[in-house]
Amino acid sequence: AFFAIVRERRMRYSRTAVRLSPAPLARRQKLQADTLAALSRRQDRVISVRLERLRGKLTQADRLLATLSHKAVLARGFALVKDADGAVIKQAAEVVPGLALSLEFADGTADAIATSGAARPKTVAKPAAKAKEPGSQGSLF
Structure with a gap:
């Protein structure tokens, strides 16, 4: 066993x-x-x-x-206009005489002072319409 x-x-x-x-x-x-x-x-x-x-x-x-990029636009001859605080000026109406400006071109920046405000387009008065003669249409009845 x-x-x-x-x-x-x-x-x-x-x-x-x-x-x-x-x-x-x-x-x-x-x-x-x-x-x-x-x-x-x-x-x-x-x-x-x-x-x-x-x-x-x-x-x-x-x-x-x-x-x-805005740099491509500057390279085509445009300029970026900023005020003294660096805010972009988008419209001529924002410019007032004596405002310090910074102009950014493709090759650098230049400082400027605004000598006049926004140029407003001259409005040309429309010539007055001649009054129609009241009886020229004739009677409708």
Whole structure:
């Protein structure tokens, strides 16, 4: 009976020892390492593509900013007029004699003093319409 118990325990040990072998662990570790390497390569490609797309969007936004910037308007010969506080003057009616102005051009700024106020357009009187003769239409009855 003792030898039967020893034999049975030896068989159980052999079965357990096979499962505890480092070979399956090594195979699994190699498989996981290969998977990790593949994911790393894929991540590098995805990041590269994403950065390229973002770089393109940034370039496009930069072009749009340059197009819509007031600097592009200044480059065409216009000027930006500001008062002493830096507020933009949008209409001639806002200018009064003696007002300190800052004129911004494409190549720099210049200070100025307003010598006159807003120029108001001259109104031209319409010629008076001639009165129609009351009897020229005739009778409707």
